Amino acid sequence: MRAVVALMWLLHWLPLPVLGRLGKLVGTLLFALLRARRRIALINLRLCMPELSEAQRVALARGHFQAYSRSIFERAILWWAPPSRLRRLIKVSPAVPLAQMAAGPVVLLCPHFVCLDVAGVAVAMEASASSMYVAQKNRVFDDVLRRGRSRFKPVRLFSRKDGIKPIMRALREGLPYFMLPDMDFGDKDAPFVPFFGVPAATLTATARIAAATGASVIPVVATFLPGYQGWHVQFYPAWDDYPGDDMLAATARMNDFIEQRVREAPAEYFWTHKRFKTRPPGEASPYA
Numbered sequence: 001m002r003a004v005v006a007l008m009w010l011l012h013w014l015p016l017p018v019l020g021r022l023g024k025l026v027g028t029l030l031f032a033l034l035r036a037r038r039r040i041a042l043i044n045l046r047l048c049m050p051e052l053s054e055a056q057r058v059a060l061a062r063g064h065f066q067a068y069s070r071s072i073f074e075r076a077i078l079w080w081a082p083p084s085r086l087r088r089l090i091k092v093s094p095a096v097p098l099a100q101m102a103a104g105p106v107v108l109l110c111p112h113f114v115c116l117d118v119a120g121v122a123v124a125m126e127a128s129a130s131s132m133y134v135a136q137k138n139r140v141f142d143d144v145l146r147r148g149r150s151r152f153k154p155v156r157l158f159s160r161k162d163g164i165k166p167i168m169r170a171l172r173e174g175l176p177y178f179m180l181p182d183m184d185f186g187d188k189d190a191p192f193v194p195f196f197g198v199p200a201a202t203l204t205a206t207a208r209i210a211a212a213t214g215a216s217v218i219p220v221v222a223t224f225l226p227g228y229q230g231w232h233v234q235f236y237p238a239w240d241d242y243p244g245d246d247m248l249a250a251t252a253r254m255n256d257f258i259e260q261r262v263r264e265a266p267a268e269y270f271w272t273h274k275r276f277k278t279r280p281p282g283e284a285s286p287y288a
Contacts, residue, residue: 005140008079011073011076016074016077016228016229016230017228019074019077020070020228022073023069023072024066024069024070026069027062027067027070028066031065031066038065040274041061041064042061044271045061047196049266060267063267064268067224068270075117078121079147086121086125087125088230089231090118090233091225091230091232091233093234094235095235096126097235097238100216101176104215105174105214106215106216107171107177107206107215107218108177108218109217109218109219109254110179110219110220111182111219111262112182112183113221113222113261114269115268116222118233124150125152125153128153128155128156128175129156129175130157130175130176131156132160133157167209168212171213172213177209179205179206181202181206181254182195182202182255182258184275184277185203187278189204190202190278192280195275196262200255202251203251204247206251207243207247207251208247210243211243216238218238219236219239220235221234221236223264224268239253
């Protein structure tokens with residue numbers, strides 16, 4: 001792992017177009033080699049995009065592997081490049097919402113697009129924040145990942161086992177919470193809410209945190225700029241009247257928003273996750 005980290009450090013000196021194309025090439029190879037992950041991606045795409053032909057879904061899955069691999073290679077720049085280079089490569093629209101973050105509690109809702117770390121860097125260069133963190137099995141990689149995500153401003157990282165209380169405490173202390181809400185963590189506090197028309201176990205934590213703290217929910221999505229020019233980080237307006245009185249309706253609203261963004265850049269969404277592994281009683285897993 002130390003050799004891999006050293007290689008990544010060397011890669012960050014490469015021009016982004018070279019690094020991006022190298023990542024895309026490796027992604028093409030991984031699509032051919034990683035049969036299990038390819039199968040998961042294709043199952044997800046059949047469920048979510050039945051209107052596409054099988055050939056179109058295969059092409060989309062290949063594009064996802066290329067995008068994901070590219071994002072891993074380009075992470076070298078996020079972890080080691082100077083802020084001056086990052087500011088040239090990261091285009092933020094309209095801007096990091098610093099005034100809203102200073103005015104009151106803010107949840108930055110960031111769906112699982114492959115460039116989500118870019119959104120984190122865009123915020124971290126301007127302000128401290130908090131987020132959920134899954135410790136990596138390899139100690140060396142875990143240290144590098146933590147340093148890479150906290151090298152600009154102090155970052156407070158929570159484990160899932162810590163529960164929701166430290167998140168709400170950080171929000172009340174003025175730290176925005178960087179939330180990744182769209183993975184399947186089982187059925188605890190996760191009712192089945194449509195995602196691309198398919199019932200998906202979806203955490204209600206976004207709505208519950210917003211209701212408990214009065215936090216504004218500001219979505220942020222990071223995607224590739226065309227032509228290997230860098231990345232685009234889009235901040236959306238804070239959701240009005242969120243969450244309201246109905247946590248289920250608020251969670252459905254969140255899923256609908258994420259679905260709309262996925263349709264805008266479908267290859268960049270995280271299709272190799274088993275998003276539908278938790279099923280309603282009596283319904284078989286599509287991955288079985």
